[in-house]
Amino acid sequence: MPSKKSKLHLYADECIPIPSIIYLKKKGISVVHAYDINFVKKPDIIHLKKSKQLNRILLSLDKDFKKFKEFSLQNHPGVILISTGDVTPESINKILDKSFKHVTESSAKDSLTLVTIDKIIRERDGEITKKTI
């Protein structure tokens, strides 16, 4: 059952499988997928810029965002990076379910947030905070 109020506004790059997008929408989360706006096959920097333009947190599985230095996340809605042993929707949805109870738009802002099945690691301005979930 979708919640009454959408907590997060996301922009998912093409790595996120469509069934996980459907799952998030059913949970009441507002999410735009790169495929919806014909933005597949675009470089990482384009996804970062698009998410900022849309004022939506970028959701990805792409580990390259961890080492991305060409784009500052200051004044950016933030990046949420899912780290999972396998990339099937089943595994991704489990992590989303567990971690999104602890992620808000304000906690994601200006940050790279790495979410796993049992941890949330946030990097903002070089400062790293870890939370076990």
Place this chain on the structure above:
Amino acid sequence: MKKTTKSNSKNIYLRGSRIPITFLFDYIKKGYGISDFLSSYPWIKKEDVIKKLEEFEKEEISGRYAF
């Protein structure tokens, strides 16, 4: 359609896509099929997946392993 490219990392990508082929292997390991994978990434064509698998078949490494 762009040619299959190798990135500067160890990932190999499917043609015309930024989806690493390791994603497909994850689906197979979990018992899913190619059709499930294609449902997740609908812009990827089945023929490109088959082509990539056939390329793997021809690789020397595939002859080194057997069940």
